[in-house]
Amino acid sequence: MILEKLKLKVVKQIDNAVFEVSNAEGMVFYWIDHPKAKALIAQQGAHLVSYRPNPGEETLWLSDDSLFTKGKAIRGGVPICWPRFGNLGDDSLPKHGFARTSLWSLDETNTSEDSCSIRLSLNQSATPGIALTCLFTFTDNLCLDLITENNSDDNFEFTGALHSYFITDVKKLHIGSLGAQYFDALTQKVAVESAGFKLSEETDRIYLQSADSNLISNGERSLTIHHSGNDSVVVWNPGEQLANQIDDVSDYRQFICVETAITQSPVCLAPKQSHCLQQIIS
Ligand SMILES: O=P(O)(O)OC[C@H]1O[C@H](O)[C@H](O)[C@@H](O)[C@@H]1O
Numbered sequence: 001m002i003l004e005k006l007k008l009k010v011v012k013q014i015d016n017a018v019f020e021v022s023n024a025e026g027m028v029f030y031w032i033d034h035p036k037a038k039a040l041i042a043q044q045g046a047h048l049v050s051y052r053p054n055p056g057e058e059t060l061w062l063s064d065d066s067l068f069t070k071g072k073a074i075r076g077g078v079p080i081c082w083p084r085f086g087n088l089g090d091d092s093l094p095k096h097g098f099a100r101t102s103l104w105s106l107d108e109t110n111t112s113e114d115s116c117s118i119r120l121s122l123n124q125s126a127t128p129g130i131a132l133t134c135l136f137t138f139t140d141n142l143c144l145d146l147i148t149e150n151n152s153d154d155n156f157e158f159t160g161a162l163h164s165y166f167i168t169d170v171k172k173l174h175i176g177s178l179g180a181q182y183f184d185a186l187t188q189k190v191a192v193e194s195a196g197f198k199l200s201e202e203t204d205r206i207y208l209q210s211a212d213s214n215l216i217s218n219g220e221r222s223l224t225i226h227h228s229g230n231d232s233v234v235v236w237n238p239g240e241q242l243a244n245q246i247d248d249v250s251d252y253r254q255f256i257c258v259e260t261a262i263t264q265s266p267v268c269l270a271p272k273q274s275h276c277l278q279q280i281i282s
Pocket of ligand 1: 073086096185205236257259
């Protein structure tokens with residue numbers, strides 16, 4: 001179980017189904033133990049580390065080599081990339097932005113018999129007047145809403161992603177409804193795969209014509225990922241060679257990233273406007 005694996009100790013109970021827990025280094029997590037799901041969210045990055053629906057199995061891959069250290073993104077789960085995806089836009093920001101390594105605040109939890117929700121927010125001095133909120137709602141599925149609100153007097157532009165790592169077996173993996181055409185970030189060229197998705201060694205693709213939902217299956221298990229507020233779906237797996245160069249990827253054969261992403265042009269929010277990037281896992 002994830003609490004034992006990460007050596008987490010309960011600090012306090014927040015409501016019927018939500019507990020604050022922490023590791024030896026003092027990193028804070030929220031543990032959800034509800035009839036609909038068990039889940040773990042790190043305060044750093046509002047990073048969903050584990051999600052097990054009930055009934056069901058663990059859905060998210062977490063690297064055995066992930067460092068749970070302040071300021072270093074967790075490898076696995078659902079990193080929040082914001083306010084930039086990859087190296088798009090403002091070069092003064094870290095790759096994938098700062099949301100995944102910043103400390104968020106717990107705003108509220110809401111638990112009933114049929115659902116549990118938890119909301120965290122990030123107020124960063126780097127983006128004054130911009131409120132970033134992540135709402136996790138556990139019912140028969142999991143809904144992640146990443147909401148950007150512009151409370152400043154100027155326009156605000158951002159890209160980003162809900163960069164989910166799903167457990168799979170890359171040899172048997174199939175992903176449905178991605179569309180044939182994609183931008184290959186490795187060759188920097190548009191490519192077409194008419195026979196359906198097939199994972200190659202290293203895979204880093206931006207799908208622009210994906211359906212709103214993708215079925216990820218590997219024979220024994222399948223998941224549906226629903227996207228909204230995005231302009232693309234990114235599919236990433238480092239393959240053997242690159243995985244060997246990344247110090248915190250324990251086994252590249254066990255996961256696929258399917259990311260609800262904004263990569264094509266930044267979302268531009270006028271003052272008082274808001275945007276919701278949403279991923280539903282069922
Ligand atoms: O290693 P990270 O900074 O977490 O990035 C991991 C990966 O994220 C995305 O999927 C990008 O498309 C990849 O180019 C990148 O390598």
